[in-house]
Amino acid sequence: MGAPGRDEEEAKKMEAGDDTVGQKLDAGALFVLQSKGPGWGRYYIGPIQFLVCFGAVVASTLLAGQSMKAIYLIAVPGGTIKLYVFVAIFGGWMMILAQLPSFHSLRHVNLVSLMLCLSYSFCAVAGCIYLGTSDRAPPKDYSISGNTHSRVYGVFNAIAVVATTYGNGIIPEIQATVAAPVTGKMFKGLCLCYAVVITTFFSVATSGYWAFGNAAQGTLLSNFMVDGKAIIPEWLLLMTELFTLLQLSAVAVVYLQPTNEVLEGVFSDPKAGQYAPRNVVPRLLARTAAVAIGTTVAAMVPFFGDMNALIGAFGFLPLDFAVPAVFYNVTFKPSKKGVVFWLNTTIAVVFSALAVIASVTAVRQIVLDASTYKLFANV
Secondary structure, three states, rough: OOOHHHHHHHHHHHOOHHHHHHHEEEEEEEEHHHHHHOOOOOHHHHHHHHHHHHHHHHHHHHHHHHHHHHEEEEEOOOOOOOOOHHHHHHHHHHHHOOOOOHHHHHHHHHHHHHHHHHHHHHHHHHHHHHHHHHOOOOOOOOOOOOOHHOOOOHHHHHHHHHHHHHHHHHHHHHHHHHOOOOOHHHHHHHHHHHHHHHHHHHHHHHHHHHHHHHOOOOOOOHHEEEEEOOOOHHHHHHHHHHHHHHHHHHHHHHHHHHHHHHHHHHOOOOOOOOHHHHHHHHHHHHHHHHHHHHHHHHHHOHHHHHHHHHHHHHHHHHHHHHHHHHHHHHOOOOOOHHHHHHHHHHHHHHHHHHHHHHHHHHHHHHHHHHHHHOOOOOO
16 A cells, blocks of 8 residues: 555545546555545445455455365375364465555456456366266255245345355445546446456356255365365366465455555554555554454354355445445435435335345354354364
């Protein structure tokens, strides 16, 4: 990020109509600008964005640990190293990547991440097709399991997971709406983001359900190993896990940027330079501590699917659906006699209710899983 105190100067330029400023702001600065907005927005939007981004860091760290463990089991069948050890190893790697100074400095990392996302999605689909058409394919059952009570909870939990899955564009969304023109580079980046998300996630979800039915696990790659042994060609599974691990490194460091910005806004000296010892030392300590906390949470509560559901219910559902509808009505003040006003109001009410219900079901599922597994479980 730039020198501390830069955010206020950039905000003044934006108010003066300098549209080029938006292209120079990093994601963390954009987060801070939104969280410092007037009224209740600074106490609602900012904290939710912060929790969503940090939750994504925790979830990415956990999934990366699972990928590392899968690679380990391929190399050492029957290995006894626990999951939390791999989570800790990835956390150490993240502590190094977290020192990259700004979101802008991650642009090459983001490009590599895009290629990796396409690569591991292609490999995952290929693995599903291979397994689904081979003699080693598990029995397929597409029926909905459980009683009516658990099915209802499962529906709302699934809605939250879907919201998280397809809400990955939250950072380009922030960038696309902070500074005009919205139709500039940031909006194009947002369109590219959702094009990639839809293409990759739909293909993986469809092929995974076709290959495994209702036996599909929270992470598709977990279905490719049974009792610690690969049931698809080992080279394909190894390549898929490696692509996933590298991509998660990029995802985690990107979503960590808002946390970095908040911490450095507290501990940095705006009068000192970006690389002055007065700012370098607090930055190193704050970012290391943030990664350590995220890694500890990931190791303690290794329930990736449940974590995704909680993030989606608490963060993505209100941010992506309810809040934009409310903001449109507040900003543009459409006629209360018109369709637009009531359509936005309906969307806000429905998705706010969904967010509350999904949050309850997500917490319930975590409690149920926690009763089955202990802290630092080797799942």
